[in-house]
Each structure stands twice: as structure tokens, then as C-alpha cells.
Amino acid sequence: MASYRRRFGWHSHPEVNIFTDRSESSAESLSQAIRAAASEEPDADGSVLFGQLQGNVVGIRHYTGVVNPGEMVALVRQPNNPYDHNAVMVTNADGNQVGHIKKELAAAMAVVMDSNLVKVEGVVPYQTNNAFNMPVTLSFWGTEENNPIFKQRMAVHGYKFNSDVTMTTSYGSQGGRARLPKKPVTTLLSAEELKNAFDDLFDGLVESKDGEKEASELVSTSLMPHQKQALSWMCACENSSKLPPFWEERGGLYYNSLTFFSAKERPQRVRGGILADDMGLGKTLTTIALILTNFHQGMPLPVKRCEGLTETAPSKSEGRVDRTIVGGAPSGSRRPHSPQVVETPAETQEVPIVSKDGKKKKPSVMLEDLDFAAVLGGSTTGTKPKNKRAAKRAVPKDEDPDFVCESTSGAKTKNRVQRAARKALPKEVVEPCIKESAAELSARATLIICPLSVLSNWLDQFEQHVHADVQLSVYLYYGPERNRSVSFLASQDVVLTTYNVLAADHAVATPKNKSPLHVAQWLRVVLDEGHMIRNPNTQMGRAVLQLQAQRRWILSGTPIQNSLKDLWMLLAFLRLKPFNIKEWWNRIIQRPVSQGDRAGLSNLQTLVRCITLRRTKSSTVDGRPLVSLPEKTVCVEQVELTQQERDEYELARLEGQGTISSYMAVGTVLSNYADVLAILMRLRQHCCHPDLLARITSDLSAAGTPAELRARLVEKLRSVLASGFDEECAVCLESVRLPVITHCAHVYCRPCIAKVVASEKEGARCPLCRSTFSISQLVEVPPEELDGEDDGAHGEGWRTSSKVEALLGNLVRIRSEDSSIKSLVVSQFTRFLSILETPLREQGFSFVRLDGTLSQKRRAQVIQEFQSSAPDSPVVMLLSLRAGGVGLNLTAASRVFLMEPAWNPAAEEQCIDRCHRLGQTRNVFVTKFIVKDSVEENMVKIQRGKQDLVEKAFGSKNTDRKASRIDDIRALMDL
DNA sequence: ACCGCCGGGTGCC
């Protein structure tokens, strides 16, 4: 198989991918392009068929690979073949060698293959009855630009491709016939249809015909119906020997309907798949349930249980330990229930051997059969010294925020009983079950690989969802002290590690000193957030692909992010033959689909459907939504300014009103829009805190030198953007992206204004004020600087404001009522967040801050810290409205304080949704602070009005918008 | 005969 890996660069290949054009930002598409360029196997997407050739496969009696009529074969170069460096090997879809291409043709093929002019695909068109050779139809694919040189090179060797139907080569009777392909019978899909089909690829994979399955008693949390369905589906994927996709049985033989490959042996299904449920539907819990419920032969994981800690499964065991979570703690992450390091002499660990009679025992018996469990568990479960786990969870169960089932409904317990009764006699589906060999039965451990940011979540979840008396050995393979003993790792129930650790171990591995995670034979490997690995050529990708496991799972809320190629990595990890080989994937799926072939798309859909279960939050079970969110209450809290604040505010308002009315009088409001925005922002900042105004500098007219002007423009642009106004680009009428500011201080998207410049023949004019400008004069703010200011708000000179007091009053009251409640404090002004830090500190609130300046890594740490349920975890998060994406999960908070109104109500909603989302267990209260008799009140009115407007008139024209904006300004300024 | 023809040995790259 090594020869499959031999790939060459394909740098001249243009990145034509209809799917990558969906990206929102250019930074994103650039990184995609870089990722794509790093992939060694060129995509077949842009390939055209150069022509076909009849050739011969020779020497087939020396090899075992069999081929059926019509079967696809692969052509693999063997440059190191001792007899002929031009050798081209032929293999079937299973990777077995069939023979070689006859040497004359191979000599020609070697040239074009080695120079990456073509990809060659073979089909054996019909069966011959001799044991020495067979015919093969070769198809040559490549990019159009390589077509002439390909034909020229082939012609040198006597193989000519005519532009029409047939030809004969001069190479005697071995010469090939070339012909063009038949025209496709069906029409091709349009790019639009294809894109839609692709977007929907993972939709509608809700149905699981496997019904529901109760989790093992070891799981303390009762699963919701959709989680039971997932568990049932996962168990079926692991246990049943249902035929893999595209296989069928015919007369005792097994045929693959795509490759026409056949086998006498029943092909085994991939034991695993992709659980692609939306975030928050409980993929982690379901996976834990799978680990505990489906050990070998569908039996629960045999573990010891301790005395007296459970009402359901009393045990006579001496049980001196409950669960152990051992290993080095992640550096820099302080967890309250820090995993305890336990010295485990690796030499004493043995891979357990299963006793034969164990297989017949019923699960309930097995739980109590400690001897049997001990045999299976080896020495890990009982005999070695272990530290007793720290205290049980501080939060009682019915207050446990993660105890979703119990907290969503008061009558839940009753419901559960009834449901259990209904499902008491499940229809036993007789399905062929996988027979596990003795070697397979010796595997015990599940390896879970996740991003560092969710590592602690897994530990928490194991703690929460596994009965406290269950001695589940979960080893955290992390940190410099991690135990690298393979036998130790293999003897665990669960080994948890991160992609980085896995990749690092793999990278430094030598034949002498191998990566233990890669030597171990895992029962199961689980990739959490599996979309993380998309490129098989990265350290991570390679490390993941080389893990050895019987069962493989991918957990991901977004299995495909950009293109079809993302899916290939997942299939490669699952080892779904033959698609795990890039060549077959390209040939059977990637190229046909990207060229709009309906059959190809249909095959892709079948493929995905066979290995994926995906439910979204809007999916339903038995007509009911999967999960119901707790209630959300939004209220406005009016804030009264102090007399001094009011005086300052009125001063600023009158000044601003004067400026704006004078613009209005001469009709130059829009051409001085940046000034108007600056005035509005100043007023809004007055409403929050006086110190926010400190750094706002003078207006443009004071600018002297060009450098000064430029600096002022940058300042202005920055202040406009920082103001939180969802600035609208007058060209595209969308929110500005890649903002640039003109010398006349109007803000546009860079691409939009570039388009304007290009379209105007003579000097470009600003679309808003018609003043002239050139592209080189455009000023932009370096993205890093957008939220960069963070100064002057601390220390000695600190003063309070009415809004600060209003917030603090709320926070103090909440803390006195229930100190476990966490709050999000949201502002568009990052400097306001800085100001808020001082009183929070003084009042003894532990808090974290999340804004746009944080690195990805730091951001994850902050979120993890805030989401922790530990008693000393932060109770307040200072959150910048613009920070974070839609995916941000802050469900630990149940109170949201919006410090000032946002121009764009959607931004507020999105922010609220960060905590009012799946996983939230408490009722959510949102408080919007609005300063009475101020620009903020006017903004709220306009917000409402805008919402109405958007609903009523969908297609408003540009001029309408302009008019409406002037009206808005009038209303805001009480003019 | 520096050929033609015969028939045995042989057979992927």
C-alpha cells in the first residue's frame, strides 16, 4: 500500500473548487487555499478526460488480486521495480495486486504519470478466459492545459489520440485504441443545484432505524430520547455485520456495486461513523454511554462498583476506590477537581484476557460479578493503589446545570418511568453480529482525542454522567509526566488526550521509541470535534490516521466546513474502503460530484447516510423538539444620570445638535456622516461612563500635515467601528467588511469601493459626497488594532457612573441570592469593559474578559474557565459585543447585562443566544440598561422601528435607505 | 546457410 502514498506536487493545478467560494472573509478563504495547496493529492475537480486506451494487464497469474468484468482497477507506478523502472502495477479496489501494465505501454504511462500530467484510471471491460493476462481500458484525466503535452508524450511512444472516434497505434498488435468517452446519458447538475445538494448533505440524517437503546446502568444520567436513538445507532454500527455501503450479496459472493469488486468473505462494515449532532445535543454523554454500554459482544463495560453508594446496584465488593482520573494536569488550566497523579508501575499491567463463560452473562449479572470484572479489568480496577476521588460534586443533583433531563421538566421522572415501560419489550431485531476474535476481545480501552479546550469538559462529563460508585479508569494522557507505558494505557477504560499531544508524540517517534498511542491496540478511538482534522498531511492528520483501533468514531457538529475534501479525511480515518484511498475517493466521488454527475452525488449521499447520524436543534422526535430551552426574560432597566452627568451630557448634546442641524440645513449630513457618527458615539459614551470620552480627538478640520490627517482618519475610522454601529456600506448596503475610510471620512468595504473606482472612468468620486479621491488615499485600520486600546481606565483616578452603579447593584443582589449564578456583561466599548474591571475587583467578583484582542488559545482558556462549574470559577464575563463567533458557548451564564443598546438588534440577540442555547439549564434573564432621556432611548425606538421596517418592506431601495438614515439621525438627536 | 524452416522451451515487470 505504500506505493499509494507516493504523490507529487501539483502546483500548477489551479484551485478550482466550487465549494470554497462560500467563505465569508478573505482571510478565511486564504487559509483554506493554503490548506488546500498543502494537500499533496491534486483534486480531480478540474480534470477533463484526455482519452482512453485499450491496454493489457499481464502477469496476472503471479498475483492474487481478482477482477470482475466491469471492475475498476487502479494504476500504480512502481519506479523501483527491479526489472523495469517504468513498471505500472494494477490493483483492484481492495488494494490487491492484479498484475502489471505491459511494458511498452507502461513506458509511455510512466512518463506522463511521473510528470503528473495525468491521473490514469482503469476498468477491466470484460472477462477473458486465460490465466495470463486481461484487457484494461485506461482513461487519462488531467487539466486541459496539460492535454497537448500529454498527447505529445504519448505519441512519442507510439500512442496517438485522435480528436474523434478511434485510432490504431503504430505499435503492432499491442498498440492501444483510443476513443473518446460516451456522452453522459443524464444531464449534469448545475453549480447551484450542486451547492444546494452539498449544503444539504448532512441534513435529513435524523432517522435512525435502530430505535432507542437504554444506556447501561453504569450511566447515572438518563438519556433523552434522541440520545437513546444515537446510542442505539452507535451500538448497531459497532456490533452489526450489516454490509457496508454499496455492497450486496449475490449467490454467496459479495459485490461492490460501485467498483464491481467482489469477495468471498463477507466485507466488514466500518465499525463506527460520524455522530454529527448539533452542539449541545449531548454527543459527549452519548459517547460516554456508548463506552459503558457497548463493550465486547454488546455487553456493558465490566467495571467494579463500590458498596453503599448506589441504590440500584448494591455490591458486596470491598470497593475501596470509586473512580480514578489519573494523569498530569494540563498546565495553565486550573481545575477544581484537578486530576490526581497516581504512580502506576507499568510493568505490573497486563492486557486482560476474557474468560469464555463471560460472554454469556447478562449485563445485570455482570455488573455484580466482580470476579469476572476483575479478570477483564486486569489490575487497573482493583489491586493497585489509587487515590480516592475528591469530594462528590458540590452541587446537588437537581441543581446540577448539566443534569439536563431532570431539570427541563418537573414531571420528568414520571415521564421517564412511563417511557421505560413502553419500551420494556423492544422488538429484538435479529441481525448478523460481528464475531470478535480473541485478539479483538483483548482490547479494552477507548482513546478519546479532543482539542485542549474541551479536555476538562470530558473529565467533568465523565464525573457527572457515570455513577459515582463505578470504578471507571479514565487516564488523562497529558502533561510532561504522562505515563507512556502501552500496557498501562491499554488497560484503562478510557484514555483521554489532545490532538496536540497525539501529534507531538507521533512526530518524535522513532522505530526504537514509538509513540505509545500508536502502538496500543485500541478498542475504540473517538475524535471529538473531528472536523479539526481536515488535512491528512499535517502532523495531526497523519497521527490520527495511523491509530490502530477496532472501532472509530468522529464527533462533530460541523462535519464539512468548506469542501468535499473535508469529508475525505473523515472517511480516511474511518478506513471506509475503498474511499480511504484518495485515488478511489477522487475517482468515485470527488470528480464525478464536482463535475455535477448525478450518480456521483447520489453515491455520495448514500455514503454519508450510511455512516452519519445528525440531528439539529430543530429536529424532532415523535413530533416533539429534541430539547426545549429554559425560559428567557428580557427587561429594560432605566438608568437615571446624576446631575453632574446630566449636565455634561446636555452640553455635548447641544453641541452635537448644533453641528448636525447645520449639516442638515445645507444638506450635507451624509457627506459628513463620520462626524455625525462621532457625535452620536460621544453621546452614547456619556451615557456609559465619562472616561470613555477621554481619547476622542478633535475633528478633521484641525488636521495639518498629511500624516496628521491620516492619523486622524485612522482614529476616526477606528472610533466609528468601535462605536458598535453596524456600519452600512453605501455600495453593497451590507455591513462593512474590510472597512476603509476615504479622506472625506466615509466608510466602505474595501472591495466595494475598489469596484466603484474601477467602474468610474475618470477620477473616482465618493459615492456619498461625490468628492474625489484615489485608491491610494484610502485608509484602513490594521485588524489587530480594532479593539486594541486598553488604557487609562484603571487605578487612582477611577470614578463611577450611574450605569456602573446600576450594574454593580444587580450583580451584588444576584450574588446574595445565589452565588452560583453567572453573568455576562456585554458592551460594545472595550474601554468600558476595562472601566468595569475596577469595581468588579473591589467588590470581590471573580471575572474573566473576552474581547477581540484575545488569541484563539487564550480565548479558549477564558471560555473554559468561565464555563467551569467549580466553586472558584469566574462568575462574571466581560464580553465585547463583537467578540467571538456564533458558535461561542457561554451556557454557564444565565444572566445577561447589555450595558448599552446596539444599533443592530441582531447583534444583541446573538449575544443573548450565547447563553440561551442548548445546554442552558436555568431560566435566562436579560437586562438592558438604557439611560433615561438620552440618545439611548432614541436608539431603542429606532431599533424597534427598524425591525418593523425590515419585516414590512423587504426590498427597500438605496435612496429609501439614505432617507431613512437621515430620519434616524434626526430622531436620535431629537431634531 | 551471413539464410528459411522446424519444433521445443518458454512466458510480467
Added chain:
DNA sequence: ACCGCCGGGTGCC
């Protein structure tokens, strides 16, 4: 392979 190719044996009809 019921072929092609190779190379040794052979040699008028």
C-alpha cells in the same frame, strides 16, 4: 499460451 518470441538444430526434392 490452441499464442508470440527466442534460439538451437538443421538443410534438395
